Amino acid sequence: xxxxxxxxxxxxxxxxxxxxxxxxxxxxxxxDAYVLRYLDAAEPVELAIDETQAxxxxxxxxxxxxxxxxxxxxxxxxxxxxxxxxxxxxLSLEALQGATPPRDTVNGLVAFLRxxxxxxxxxxxxxxxxxxxxxxxQEKVENLAAFILRAAQKAPGWGTSSF
Ligand code: HEC
Numbered sequence: 354x355x356x357x358x359x360x361x362x363x364x365x366x367x368x369x370x371x372x373x374x375x376x377x378x379x380x381x382x383x384x385d386a387y388v389l390r391y392l393d394a395a396e397p398v399e400l401a402i403d404e405t406q407a408x409x410x411x412x413x414x415x416x417x418x419x420x421x422x423x424x425x426x427x428x429x430x431x432x433x434x435x436x437x438x439x440x441x442x443x444l445s446l447e448a449l450q451g452a453t454p455p456r457d458t459v460n461g462l463v464a465f466l467r468x469x470x471x472x473x474x475x476x477x478x479x480x481x482x483x484x485x486x487x488x489x490x491q492e493k494v495e496n497l498a499a500f501i502l503r504a505a506q507k508a509p510g511w512g513t514s515s516f
Contacts, residue, residue: 385417411499419500434512445512446505462498
């Protein structure tokens with residue numbers, strides 16, 4: 354009797370203990386240390402949505418998801434915000450601001466990513482990676498754009514055009 358009770362208690366402890374460990378490692382995985390340290394995002398950060406001065410808050414978890422997506426699909430060509438195939442067009446704030454139409458807002462970046470255009474906006478470019486809705490939802494592509502924008506504002510060494 355006592356044995357059965359003990360083994361039940363042990364089983365419960367195992368399950369609870371296991372889920373606590375899994376739970377806390379998930380919480381850690383969703384926030385990237387780089388985001389806290391270099392993007393200064395311990396508190397949600399305010400980013401421009403469009404040219405009207407409207408802003409939206411992005412949390413450390415959202416920026417971390419953006420960073421993960423960037424690492425998975427963009428870093429090969431855009432390591433550290435540079436553009437390896439064409440270094441004159443990095444992901445720096447200055448370069449994003451100078452594009453036509455400007456890409457230094459969340460919506461501006463999302464529009465570019467849904468349909469990449471040349472720097473002067475005159476035609477589609479085959480060089481960058483297009484992100485259709487079937488690949489990344491609106492929410493995900495916005496988190497990706499927010500990460501790029503915040504990195505361009507804050508991350509040391511981001512978007513260099515000289516190697
Ligand atoms: C195969 C290489 C390659 C990959 C992968 C790639 N890009 Fe690009 N990207 C480029 C090139 C080249 C340009 C310049 C395109 C042009 O003007 O013709 C560019 C331009 C850009 C620009 C505009 C920069 C500016 O100064 O206006 C942004 C923003 C951008 N890429 C984001 C991304 C994101 C986000 C991803 C990942 C989903 C990505 N790119 C994946 C090659 C790449």
